[in-house]
Amino acid sequence: MSTRTLSELAAAIGAVLDGDGARSVSGLAGLAEAGPQDVSFLANPRYRAQLETTRAAGVLVASELRTERRDVALLRCKDPNRSWTDVIRLFTPAPRAAAPGVHPSSVVEAGARIDPSASIGPQCHVGAGAVIGARSVLRGQVWIGPDVRLGEDCDVHPRAVIHERVVLGARCIVHPGAVIGSDGFGFEPTARGWIKIPQCGTVVVEDDVDIGANACIDRARFGATRIGRGCKLDNLVHIAHNCVLGPGSLLVAQAGLAGSARLGKGVVLGGQVGVAGHVEIGDGARVSGQSGVYGDIDGGRDYQGTPARPRAEWLRMLAYMSRGARSAQSARQAEPPARARGLGSEDA
Secondary structure, three states: OOOEEHHHHHHHHOOEEEOOOOOEEOEEOOOOOOOOOEEEEOOOHHHHHHHHOOOOOEEEEEOOOOOOOOOOEEEEEOOHHHHHHHHHHHHOOOOOOOOOEEOOOOEEOOOOEEOOOOEEOOOOEEOOOOEEOOOOEEOOOOEEOOOOEEOOOOEEOOOOEEOOOOEEOOOOEEOOOOEEEEOOOOEEEEOOEEEEOOOOOEEEEOOOOEEOOOOEEEOOOOOEEEEOOOOEEOOOOEEOOOOEEOOOOEEOOOOEEOOOOEEOOOOEEOOOOEEOOOOEEOOOOEEOOOOEEOOOEOOOOEEEOOOOEEHHHHHHHHHHHHHHHHHHHHHHHHOOOOHHHOOOOOOO
16 A cells, blocks of 8 residues: 555545644544544544544545544545545556456357457356457356357456346446346146246346446346346345336345336445335435335435335324334323222132
């Protein structure tokens, strides 16, 4: 990791320096763990007290923050959280570029087309008719099915599986263990038991999509399951057959969509949110973790609970239920026991 003075750091991220800019820093750390050679940041007010005890040489803070400490340099920013991301980039070395070519242990079937600038790591499989775009990288032990199309500058990590006929746009990242294009979950009940419904569609992933570790995106029963441009999927997210995610949507860990659910542009689903089949969520809606969305909801609002309701309404309901529970408990405590009321054992 490189070394920079606090003055250099402030200039690089557009911060206003308040303190000794000649001090050098070579590490990044949280407020509680930082030492004299580290820079840290304060974005969440709940950690405000740690600013008074941190040993960091410098701390990124909001422009208006005030403190009595004079031994810690403050780098005042409009948005400390975003500026901290810039600091991380400054101190993190660029990843080593993968060497172009196909590793000898990999299998490339006849008819596959791999751009000369692409890199196919060890023990990969590239199916017949697949296309791997310029500068894309398969890190190792990646399975690419027949007729898959992978755009330029994609980065596919070990043990990811991309099934036949799936299309990925440019600059997509697929993290370890993700599976794209496995059969949608479709079975028909009969007198002989469950009969599998053919899933003959595909998955289309547009440009600049990030797919987390062990995420699963099912192929459509017909047509395409579609992940819009710039979507970000966390680890263990599940997208069922024929779902559509609008551009820029973000799904946090263990969120799951049932078949044919549709998300508008810029939708955010917190961790473990469940969305029922054929539900539509409007542009810019934000759903808190562990909520359940069973019906269509409008865009541009915050939702919470099961079934998901506008967040203010849900909090009012919780308050009413809490007051009702306290009233019931108080009534039970105030009621005399059965014997005190003169009831015999049989009456009681």
